[in-house]
Amino acid sequence: MTGATPAVHDRARSLPSTGLPSYVYDLTALRAHAAAVRDALPEGVEVYYAAKANPEPEILAALGPYVDGYEVSSGGELAHVADAVPGRPLAFGGPGKTPDEVTAALERGVERFHVESAYELRVLAELARRYAPGRRVAVLPRVNLPVPDGSLAGSSLTMGGRPTPFGMDPAQAREAVRALADGTYPHLELRGVHAHLASGLEAAEQLAVAETVVSWATGLGVPLAEVNVGGGMTVDYTRPERLFDWAAYGKGLARLTEAHPGLTLRMEPGRALTAYCGWYVTEVLDVKHSHGEEFAVVRGGTHHLRTPATKGHDQPCSVLAVDAWPHPWPRPAAEGERITVAGQLCTPKDVLARNLRAPGLRAGDRVAFALAGAYAWNISHHDFLMHPRPGFHFLDAEDENV
Numbered sequence: 185m186t187g188a189t190p191a192v193h194d195r196a197r198s199l200p201s202t203g204l205p206s207y208v209y210d211l212t213a214l215r216a217h218a219a220a221v222r223d224a225l226p227e228g229v230e231v232y233y234a235a236k237a238n239p240e241p242e243i244l245a246a247l248g249p250y251v252d253g254y255e256v257s258s259g260g261e262l263a264h265v266a267d268a269v270p271g272r273p274l275a276f277g278g279p280g281k282t283p284d285e286v287t288a289a290l291e292r293g294v295e296r297f298h299v300e301s302a303y304e305l306r307v308l309a310e311l312a313r314r315y316a317p318g319r320r321v322a323v324l325p326r327v328n329l330p331v332p333d334g335s336l337a338g339s340s341l342t343m344g345g346r347p348t349p350f351g352m353d354p355a356q357a358r359e360a361v362r363a364l365a366d367g368t369y370p371h372l373e374l375r376g377v378h379a380h381l382a383s384g385l386e387a388a389e390q391l392a393v394a395e396t397v398v399s400w401a402t403g404l405g406v407p408l409a410e411v412n413v414g415g416g417m418t419v420d421y422t423r424p425e426r427l428f429d430w431a432a433y434g435k436g437l438a439r440l441t442e443a444h445p446g447l448t449l450r451m452e453p454g455r456a457l458t459a460y461c462g463w464y465v466t467e468v469l470d471v472k473h474s475h476g477e478e479f480a481v482v483r484g485g486t487h488h489l490r491t492p493a494t495k496g497h498d499q500p501c502s503v504l505a506v507d508a509w510p511h512p513w514p515r516p517a518a519e520g521e522r523i524t525v526a527g528q529l530c531t532p533k534d535v536l537a538r539n540l541r542a543p544g545l546r547a548g549d550r551v552a553f554a555l556a557g558a559y560a561w562n563i564s565h566h567d568f569l570m571h572p573r574p575g576f577h578f579l580d581a582e583d584e585n586v
């Protein structure tokens with residue numbers, strides 16, 4: 185997967201230098217990946233795409249046939265996703281929903297609310313009474329559950345099973361579920377329970393989480409239509425070709441749905457759906473030596489692709505050698521085998537990949553950074569240092585015009 189798909193490779197080579205850096209997304213590859221994920225999942229399991237991973241309208245639309253809806257975590261995402269994929273079911277989650285955001289969601293007829301606190305439940309109940317008269321708004325309290333010992337060991341971002349601002353303690357969540365089931369809030373309907381406990385989990389860890397959440401939820405003794413077991417399927421940045429084991433996860437979920445007939449299980453992956461379809465393509469501007477090491481400076485940097493800085497990894501990439509050198513001045517080239525690839529920002533944190541094996545890397549060569557389809561452009565600090573923005577290309581084998 186580090187190597188670009190043929191369509192991305194062609195575009196990465198054919199763009200002029202002035203068109204770099206660019207984000208190049210392969211929508212055809214995204215559709216194939218999403219279809220394979222879907223195929224691995226049993227009946228009774230729904231997929232909502234967590235829009236925060238990459239909310240580009242083309243990405244949201246390409247995922248359309250393979251997802252049951254979209255999870256949004258702010259009023260901004262809500263308005264954006266509702267415009268990009270009109271009419272699709274939305275679940276509104278995330279901590280710190282403002283009364284204005286809740287009102288806007290109610291007025292738009294959002295299908296589901298993942299409620300993050302006891303206070304939020306009371307606010308929602310009152311706003312639903314005022315702004316959603318004549319219907320009952322579906323609610324899933326979000327619970328922060330302890331998970332089996334060791335099952336979150338591999339997690340990169342843990343938001344459950346320890347003190348966090350996310351969701352409710354089990355006792356509070358149980359109380360919220362009881363109040364909803366008792367009819368304390370006549371304008372709200374208890375639809376189920378939601379949990380998103382960690383990101384970066386392997387299939388076995390995800391299953392342990394799902395089992396914990398389902399067994400807690402079904403043990404509450406109130407009828408529930410749905411249990412949302414969250415997202416957080418791992419993406420391995422050190423071995424991009426090693427995908428999350430959707431088949432094993434699907435098999436495990438099938439056992440859970442069989443054990444609980446009538447219960448819909450929902451997941452809301454972000455990263456593991458879209459990371460693989462995006463590349464950040466750029467070119468080497470300069471090659472230099474510093475205290476015994478070599479550095480390549482590329483157009484752009486972590487203000488466009490912040491992922492390696494936030495996750496502290498080397499972004500996987502491949503080098504596209506470019507033999508032409510249009511300038512009258514000599515072309516700088518690396519002397520050694522290994523080189524650190526940095527961006528144009530005046531900070532030592534602006535490193536995309538350290539000690540990359542790229543013997544003889546030259547100015548003018550191109551580099552395509554993989555796994556740039558999720559938490560990449562949209563989490564980056566675009567305006568720092570006022571460099572130009574990258575280009576955006578959405579390659580689609582079904583559409584000749586892009």
Ligand SMILES: *Cc1c(COP(=O)(O)O)cnc(C)c1O
Nearest residue numbers: 234380383415416417453454455
């Ligand atoms: C971020 C988030 C997700 C998606 O997580 P990924 O690691 O991208 O799969 C799902 N649900 C909630 C509540 C989130 O905050």
